[in-house]
Amino acid sequence: MKKIKAVFLICLLLFSGFSLVLAQVSRPEELKFPPLKFEPPNPADYRVVLSNGLRAYVREERELPIINIVAIIHTGGLYVPKEKAGLDSLLSDCLIKGGTKTRSGPEIEERIDFLGGSLNFSVGERTASLSLSVLSKDLDEGLDIFFDVLMNPEFREDSLKLAKGRIIEQMRTANDNPSQILAREFEKVLYGEHPLTYQATKATVEGISQSDLKAFHSQYFFPKNIIIAAAGDFSRGQLRTKINRYASKWSNKSLSFPNISRNFPQPEPGVYFIQKKINQGYVSVGHLGIEDTNPDYFAVQVMNFILGGGSFTSRITSKVRSDEGLAYNTGSRFTYRWGFPGTFSGYVQTKSETVGYAISLILKEFERIRKEPVSEAEMETAINYYLESFADFFQSPIGTMVNFANLELQGKPMNYYATYRDKIRAVTKEKVMEVANKYIQPDKMVIMIVGDWEPCNKGSEKFPGPLDRLGKVHRVKLLDPLTGQLVE
Amino acid sequence: MNFRKVAVLLLGCSLLLALGTAASAQLKLEVKEHVLDNGLKILMIPKPGVPRVVCHIYYKVGSINERPGITGIAHVHEHMMFKGTRIMGVTDFEADDAINKQIDELMEKIYREKYWKRDGDQQKIAEWQKQVDELIKAEKKYIIKDHLWETYMKNGGTGLNASTSDEVTGYYVTLPSNKVELQMLLESDRMMNAYFREFYSEKDVVMEERRLSENRPGFLFNEQVRATFYVGAPYHWQVIGWMDDLRRITKQDLIEFNNKYYVPNNAVAIYVGDFKPEEIIQLAEKYFGRVPKGKDVEPIRTSVPPQNSHKRMYGEGPGMPSLQMWFHIPEDGHPDVPALSLLSSILSGETGRLTKVLVKEKDVAIRAMAMARPQWYTGAFTFNVIPKLQKGIQPEDLEKDVWEEIDKIKKEAVTAEELQKAKNRAEASFIRSLESPMFLAMRVGRAELNRGWRSLLTDLEDLKKVTAEDIKNVATKYFVKDNCLVAVYSRGQGRR
DSSP states (O other): OHHHHHHHHHHHHHHHHHHHHSOOOSSGGGOOOOOOOOOOOOGGGTEEEOGGGOEEEEEEOOSSSEEEEEEEEEOOGGGSOGGGTTHHHHHHHHHHHTOBSSSOHHHHHHHHHHTTOEEEEEEOSSEEEEEEEEEGGGHHHHHHHHHHHHHOBOOOHHHHHHHHHHHHHHHTTTTTOHHHHHHHHHHHHHHOSSTTTOOOOHHHHHTOOHHHHHHHHHHHOSGGGEEEEEEESSOHHHHHHHHHHHHTTOOOOOOOOOOOOOOOOOOOOEEEEEEOOOSEEEEEEEEEOOOTTSTTHHHHHHHHIIIIISGGGSHHIIIIIIITOOOSSEEEEEOOBTTBOOEEEEEEEEEGGGHHHHHHHHHHHHHHHHHSOOOHHHHHHHHHHHHHTGGGGGSSHHHHHHHHHHHHHTTOOTTHHHHHHHHHHTOOHHHHHHHHHHHOOGGGOEEEEEEOHHHHHHEETTEEOOGGGGSOEEEOOEEETTTTEEEO | OOOEEOOHHHHHHHHHHTTOOOGGGTOOOOOEEEEOTTSOEEEEEEOOSSSEEEEEEEESOOGGGOOTTSTTHHHHHHHHTTSOBSSTTBSOHHHHHHHHHHHHHHHHHHHIIIIIOSSOOHHHHHHHHHHHHHHHHHHGGGBOTTHHHHHHHHTTOEEEEEEEOSSOEEEEEEEETTOHHHHHHHHHHHHHHBOOTTHHHHHHHHHHHHHHHHTSTTHHHHHHHHHHHOOSSGGGSOTTOOHHHHHHOOHHHHHHHHHHHOSGGGEEEEEEESOOHHHHHHHHHHHGGGSOOOOOOOOOOOOOOOOOSOEEEEEEESSOOEEEEEEEEOOTTOTTHHHHHHHHHHHSSTTSHHIIIIIIISOOEEEEEEEEEEOSSOEEEEEEEEEOGGGTOOGGGGHHHHHHHHHHHHHHOOOHHHHHHHHHHHHHHHHHHTSOHHHHHHHHHHHHHHTOTTHHHHHHHHHHTOOHHHHHHHHHHHOOGGGEEEEEEEESOOOO
């Protein structure tokens, strides 16, 4: 029986080999691919709960002698009050460099560097992460430093002084880079005065003290507010024991997050122009979007893929870049943020005289996807892209553990990946048109341009100015974060 | 979606990493090789697991293969490789070809009128341009837009991109493991059947790409720094090329460039992921095997003559002010390179000497780093320091501080601990770089085209042998004034 099975297997292997290489064809349509089955990993298989409720997603990966471990903390810039704007940047800079009760910052960095490891901390909007990577022989020492930094940071004065100097020096260039200006100002118009858009100034940064950082740390850094992701060359059981040594001595506090408003202004539609003497206009056209927990999320993804998110296969890229040669970078995007609507925008950067024309083409595509059903071929490309590239989510073992940890931290369904392909398959042409109408609102468009007013306003043969043909023009002034004053 | 250019800086980084060693951790880099009759080399690194395969193809061509007048053409060519072939991107090749020939004839007349004469006849140009516009409209019905890109995407292609660097041009896609044949078909097709549709509008796209760079603070100054530093070598210009050359490059230039460099004997295909090597070889024989071998490609003729002078340049514009100091060093593979690479590591990073002294102790800079960039035919060792303006420090003030650090190395050498740390970092970086299939494909593929992929391993061994004395010697040899360019960039309005 065994023998028969082996022969059968060999046949099968040969056969599948043949089917791969049977005939040379000249067109991709003629290719026949052998079937491929892939089931995504199940988060429950990796989840462990440690002392004091510290949760973790842990995966052994023994091929290389490397350990990756990430602590994801529910905290971020969103929870920083306006008068302390910039505290999140200082926290990013000083959690490691500011040392702990028993180690100075330079000692920590020196040791990690000597081991050829890396230890990084970054603070985002609502999550922060501390990431460690060391050779597996250095696991114990690495963990010791990792948890020391996480649990006992001191934010010593010298590190604060250096970080403040660096942040303030960077403020000088806040209004130099057109894409940075556009990203920041577009959100300011869409979200208004809100914790999502508070900007640090020299004054707010200088006002932040060591005790502010310590207080912020103690408010959010404890086991129940953290999920660990780990992958690498360790034994799961042993890692569990090792982490428990720290977690068991780490007490919890009661969770309290500030109340954040979910009301956003309704900005007046039209052109928002920011003067900058450059040879292109940098453009975003859009309004607030949706949350990724919205039941329409998958339909919106497919719709936007066809509209301007699917790179060269999408309509905006094909029209504005490929047909007209107007831009290197153009398309549309939905951005997402945890707990708040993200943004929807079409974008392009094009030479000043074609700014108006490029915008008009983007607006036309917004209209078209709302009015006409998309084609079967477009649907097929979009849906197949999501289905066929699905396994890519799991290419990196530590990336997969981090994804699972983030799902749980943000309270999203843990079967997100298990149901992903079915939800994509369920999107229809009719649904695409429905969500295009629901989430693209031509009467609300904020058209923001960073560029040189005169040539942009003058336009070109295909779209002569003035720009107020696109809507009322608002001239936006920028803030100099160093002085806190408006600049020309 | 973007065609990225791999910046010199980035390349420098990866070359530095390449010097790491894996021997002590008993790691081996195993690459399976197969060479086709037409000279195309196939490299394979099987990594069972997730059913995906990283499929890259690298051509030994980049901006160093250009000459004045056609700078930027390697990158334009990379864009044009997405514009269809005799098979892909077209419904009726003959009909489309007929229109294209007419467009090219008219465009040649326009270019001659515009660029060969001082006072071209504007009216004629406008007339011809009108005819071209009509023809372009007529051609539309035969064009299948971005056919290759769409085909990859609907088959689950990710990491879809291409990039041009000084030395190498790469084409990338990651596919489900049952669809590698698709890449073989499409890449062999564009290797032998490239057909450059929509050339003139794509040049507009590239010029927009250049404008994007120009609007990035510091770009224009850095372009001049590089041009001033490299004399007599094609590293003089950036990958994006000069704007005026982009305007004037012709279809014929492109075709000649393609015929010379896009041949199987000037390329390497690499696969990393979940596959069986025998199957890859069979497919490669079948698809790439049909591409005719090209003429041998002569390595570029170049050298950087000794500078014999101390160069200084000043500029101003938006962005961070900085002091840059550039020194000529030898090419990748030269016996001095391992010591120089370790030295850059000892100087750089948060625990490196420059940060320790200039940022922390003296508090005159907010960032300070050094980098060894051994390129294929010549190299540069660069210092880059950003002054702390809050304390009234100007970029030029920092020059003496950098020289002080250089002199310390020359006189006192580096400590045993510093040297060991640099070696450990390089070794761990090397191991870490084996984690990502995409990064691995990039490093191995590129290394293969220069000194063979095994150089990644032999370089490790060379690096382990470096002594403090070696480092002292290279510092003394290369960090001298008449081998140095000092570039001072201040905040200001610049010319615009």
